[in-house]
Amino acid sequence: MPPTAEEIRAAPKVLLHDHLDGGLRPATVIDLAREIGYGRLPSSDPDEVAAWLARGAHRGHLKYYLDAFQHTIAVMQTREALIRVAAECAEDLAADGVVYAEVRFAPELHVAGGLSLDDVVGAVLEGFRRGSEGRGITVYALLTAMRTAARSLEIAELAVRHRDEGVVGFDLAGAEAGSPPSRHLDAFQYVARENFHTTIHAGEGFGLPSIWEALQWCGAERLGHGVRLADDIHISPDGTVSLGRLASYVRDRRIPLEMCPSSNVQTGAAPSLAEHPIGLLRQLSFRVTVNTDNRLMSAVTLSSELHRLAETFGYGWADIEWLTINAMKSAFAHFDERLNIINTVIKPGFAVARAASDAVVRPRGVSGAAGSGTAGPGGAGR
Ligand SMILES: [Zn+2]
Numbered sequence: 001m002p003p004t005a006e007e008i009r010a011a012p013k014v015l016l017h018d019h020l021d022g023g024l025r026p027a028t029v030i031d032l033a034r035e036i037g038y039g040r041l042p043s044s045d046p047d048e049v050a051a052w053l054a055r056g057a058h059r060g061h062l063k064y065y066l067d068a069f070q071h072t073i074a075v076m077q078t079r080e081a082l083i084r085v086a087a088e089c090a091e092d093l094a095a096d097g098v099v100y101a102e103v104r105f106a107p108e109l110h111v112a113g114g115l116s117l118d119d120v121v122g123a124v125l126e127g128f129r130r131g132s133e134g135r136g137i138t139v140y141a142l143l144t145a146m147r148t149a150a151r152s153l154e155i156a157e158l159a160v161r162h163r164d165e166g167v168v169g170f171d172l173a174g175a176e177a178g179s180p181p182s183r184h185l186d187a188f189q190y191v192a193r194e195n196f197h198t199t200i201h202a203g204e205g206f207g208l209p210s211i212w213e214a215l216q217w218c219g220a221e222r223l224g225h226g227v228r229l230a231d232d233i234h235i236s237p238d239g240t241v242s243l244g245r246l247a248s249y250v251r252d253r254r255i256p257l258e259m260c261p262s263s264n265v266q267t268g269a270a271p272s273l274a275e276h277p278i279g280l281l282r283q284l285s286f287r288v289t290v291n292t293d294n295r296l297m298s299a300v301t302l303s304s305e306l307h308r309l310a311e312t313f314g315y316g317w318a319d320i321e322w323l324t325i326n327a328m329k330s331a332f333a334h335f336d337e338r339l340n341i342i343n344t345v346i347k348p349g350f351a352v353a354r355a356a357s358d359a360v361v362r363p364r365g366v367s368g369a370a371g372s373g374t375a376g377p378g379g380a381g382r
Helices: 005-010 026-036 046-053 062-067 069-074 079-095 117-132 152-161 181-193 208-216 227-232 245-252 261-266 278-283 302-313 317-330 335-361
Strands: 013-019 098-105 138-146 167-173 198-202 222-225 233-235 241-243 257-259 288-290
Touching: 005 302, 005 335, 013 079, 013 288, 013 302, 013 317, 026 046, 026 069, 026 079, 062 069, 079 098, 079 117, 079 138, 098 167, 098 335, 117 138, 117 152, 138 152, 152 167, 152 181, 167 181, 181 198, 181 208, 198 208, 208 222, 208 227, 208 245, 222 227, 227 233, 227 245, 227 278, 241 245, 257 278, 261 302, 278 288, 278 302, 288 302, 288 317, 302 317, 317 335
Parallel strands: 013 098, 098 138, 138 167, 167 198, 198 222, 222 257, 257 288
Antiparallel strands: 233 241
């Protein structure tokens, strides 16, 4: 029996791909809009605003999906607004049982009110600090450069400049078709020379060439989405699976896939959850991780996303723990910090979650469940 949504919420979870401007509380969007006199919201009712901001998520294309961000970005142009949004982000993730998160944002989108790029980063990090304090969560930042703009080197330098204050990596995002990552080679090479970390949105709206460039030209350590990797996996009528060279490379090198299933269905990158490549990639033991992408626009939490997967693919605790440990292993935090969270938070937390769930399912008590998963797939290999 798959774990319930509430049981999953109580288990310790790890989130690697979540956009700050895609995760605001609807009531906060309304508050901040009122403060600055932003008049383009359709209502002052949080439910209506939430539904309105999520409407692009049902139109099947990334272009429509991205429309809603102009409104959240518009209200995130002051230090106070950024601190508030970042603090609430940390609070909301902690309330969902997330114990480690890397939340990304594009500083260049938050300077319209006169803040400098460094001001923007400082405000967001301050918000993460305030929101995570005493809540059992660690939140770090990833700085995103927009692939359609020309400021990527500047953003890469900004990320490296704030590396000791909570920025753990550099990202590239935005409409993929027509804007290959290799256009930003100087930024990626700079990041590599600084021994810093890169993840790139690739293989979401566009196919294998984008993934290949991200990895082999730009040195991405993780792939944002990577859904289209499935194009390089062939299943013959007798069920034999064969991997192309790129898919093999990704699996062999244990390259983490930051998959965001609901978002992918909404943008048309996958036809349905049941047909989402995550099912196959998990079966084939790719380094799969599960993420939210945009909690507001996609109307998801990490718990709801994992629960939907559990229902769709029959995932049990072993799968959810495996996905969680995959994510923690793939984080950009230092190795000792990752190991510590796996051993002192995730494994004991899942042992408790499993035991509680077994106690409900089998009230007479069947031994052997609690803790058994710690030696399972999550514990083995890289
Ligand atoms: Zn994303």
